[in-house]
Amino acid sequence: MKEYREEGQEKKELKPEEPKNTGWAKAPLAENIHYFMKWTLISVIIGAAVGMIGAVFGHGVILATKLWQQFHWTVFFMPVAGLLIVWLYQVGHEEKNRGTDLVLESVSAHQEIPVITAPLIFVCSILSHVVSASAGREGAALQLGGALGNLTGKVMKLDERDRKIAIMCGMSACFSALFGTPLAAGVFSMEVVSIGIMYYAALVPCLFSSFIGASIAGRMGLSAEHYDIGLVPSFHFQGAALTILLGILCAVVGILLCQSMHKGGTLYQRYFPNPYLRILAGSAIYIVLTLIFSSRLYNGGGLHLIERCFEGESVPYYAFLLKILFTAVALGAGFKGGEIVPALCVGATFGYTMAALLGMPSGLCAAVGMVCLFVSVTNCPVSTMFMAFELFGFEAMPYFSLGVAISFTLSGYYGLYHSQKFVYSKIRTEYIDRKSNE
Numbered sequence: 001m002k003e004y005r006e007e008g009q010e011k012k013e014l015k016p017e018e019p020k021n022t023g024w025a026k027a028p029l030a031e032n033i034h035y036f037m038k039w040t041l042i043s044v045i046i047g048a049a050v051g052m053i054g055a056v057f058g059h060g061v062i063l064a065t066k067l068w069q070q071f072h073w074t075v076f077f078m079p080v081a082g083l084l085i086v087w088l089y090q091v092g093h094e095e096k097n098r099g100t101d102l103v104l105e106s107v108s109a110h111q112e113i114p115v116i117t118a119p120l121i122f123v124c125s126i127l128s129h130v131v132s133a134s135a136g137r138e139g140a141a142l143q144l145g146g147a148l149g150n151l152t153g154k155v156m157k158l159d160e161r162d163r164k165i166a167i168m169c170g171m172s173a174c175f176s177a178l179f180g181t182p183l184a185a186g187v188f189s190m191e192v193v194s195i196g197i198m199y200y201a202a203l204v205p206c207l208f209s210s211f212i213g214a215s216i217a218g219r220m221g222l223s224a225e226h227y228d229i230g231l232v233p234s235f236h237f238q239g240a241a242l243t244i245l246l247g248i249l250c251a252v253v254g255i256l257l258c259q260s261m262h263k264g265g266t267l268y269q270r271y272f273p274n275p276y277l278r279i280l281a282g283s284a285i286y287i288v289l290t291l292i293f294s295s296r297l298y299n300g301g302g303l304h305l306i307e308r309c310f311e312g313e314s315v316p317y318y319a320f321l322l323k324i325l326f327t328a329v330a331l332g333a334g335f336k337g338g339e340i341v342p343a344l345c346v347g348a349t350f351g352y353t354m355a356a357l358l359g360m361p362s363g364l365c366a367a368v369g370m371v372c373l374f375v376s377v378t379n380c381p382v383s384t385m386f387m388a389f390e391l392f393g394f395e396a397m398p399y400f401s402l403g404v405a406i407s408f409t410l411s412g413y414y415g416l417y418h419s420q421k422f423v424y425s426k427i428r429t430e431y432i433d434r435k436s437n438e
Contacts, residue, residue: 036204039165042156043205046169047212050148054141054177054213055220057122061137061178064129065300075290075299078131078335082279085124085336092116095275100139100338101419103146103171107164107193108421118147124336132299133286134326137178139338139416142189145174165202172206173213180217180224184387186210191380192417196424198382225303227310227391230363235398242358243399246351246365247372247406253320253350254376254407257343258414260324262437264332275334282333289326298326301337302345309352309366319349339416340374347373367392368403375404376411379420379436384408413437 068074089095094116098105105111125140149170153163168189176185186207190199218224233239272278290299297305297316302323308315316322327342351369355362367388375384381404388400413422415436425432 039205040208042152042158042166043169043208044212045156046149046152046166046205047173047209048216049152050145050170050173050209051177051213051216052220053118053122053148054145054174055217055222057125057141057144057174058137058178058217058222059220060122060126061129061301064126065303067130068132068300069296069304072296074130075132075287078133078283078286079280081127081131082283082333082335083276085127086275086279086334088120088124090275092120094120098419099336100142101417103142103167104193104417104419106146106150106167107199108419110160113147113150113167115147115151118144118151121147121336125338128330128335128337129300132290132296133330133335133337134299134302134323134342135330135335135337135339136301136341136343137338138175138340140336141174141178141338142171145170145172148174165199165205168199168202169205169209172210175213176210177213177217177222180214180222180226181387181390182207182210182214184383184390185214187386188378188380188383191383192378192420195379195420195422195426225391227306227367228363229310229361229367229392229396231361232364232396232399233361239360239399240402242360243368243402244406246354246358246368247403248410249354250347250350250369250372250403251376251407251410251412253346254343254373254411255414257324257327257346257373258377258416258437260328261331261339261416262418264328268332268334279334282329282335286326286329286333289329293322298322301341303341305345306348306366306370309348310363312362315349315352317353320346320353323349339377343373343377343416344370347371364396364399367396368399371400372403372407376407377414377416379408379411379415379422381405381408 089097094114097117102111102113106113121140121143128135146167149167150163153166158166171189172185175188176182189206190202268278268282272281297319323342323346331339347369348366351365352362355365358365371384371388374387375381384404385400409426413434413436418436420436422432422434
């Protein structure tokens, strides 16, 4: 922004100070080479370390998921798991830990990520999955990776600015290790913090860490996610119009999901200020919902429900609403995990439902629904497009591009993360600097 100083009736623009003529300023090529070599080494270390830990975490989540799918009675242990989670966070003096919001603030502000965040989110997320809580793994990956990246920065004695890049590297590496989308993960950590600007200084480190993390996880037996969307019709006027309509509706569903998540947590805290009572109440509500909807379609992260959409199996038309309800009840009460996989599940089931009404292929609509929901709740269009290509291929690119653009624009300033900043307006070329949901 320009600054002015009044002198009589005149306003003179203040010129910025000239940069000091240092040795590095005289040799930008040398500075760039130094940056590249330095961050290549750091990103390799972070990518390898976080990739291995992320792979172990991913296998733990998979085993926990198989456990509750085989033994449905694990849901009745939710109160025990919930009390243990609350106790662990209190023992670690992290009862006020804001999860992913804390990680975002560590990049945009001067918040510190405690080292204990990593083991806490690791253990408590797996506990939540064992009892079939509707929680994902990628949100937990951001916390796990961010904490490990911050720890690496401390050990290597990086300054505050470089430590922010290390945090983003950790986020990218863990996200990529768990989901197998290195391009999307590499860009997401740079894009999610401040909408309208990206931390391009982290581009090389984040991409390096992301690809290394995905490679390490793959070698440790953690397979990347990929879905076959089936028939993709030629893109024409009718297809574009229907995609625009689907993008508009997904923006509305995305706002509903965000509001449900935030309002659910607020209501819990209002009526159950004690965290132990809160998680017991949430466990009771969740168990009752599970008994009412005994199919167990809405328990767990939701990958099994996403797979049903692409395999053409029967999915209730109201599945997306129930998935929102189950997720808000579980995460609002204090169970740990991420919101991203449930959001993808909501998008897939909503798109699958709309396919019959729009007369479009169900696989294509489910895929467009997934990416539209993702962008509407994360506000990250660039990483969403990369994710679409990595999950579904390039054949449906026109549908993805149009749907993502519409859903991103019309979802407004809602989002899953309170600490996410909108630096520039979505609809005007102006600086707004506001937080999500303000």
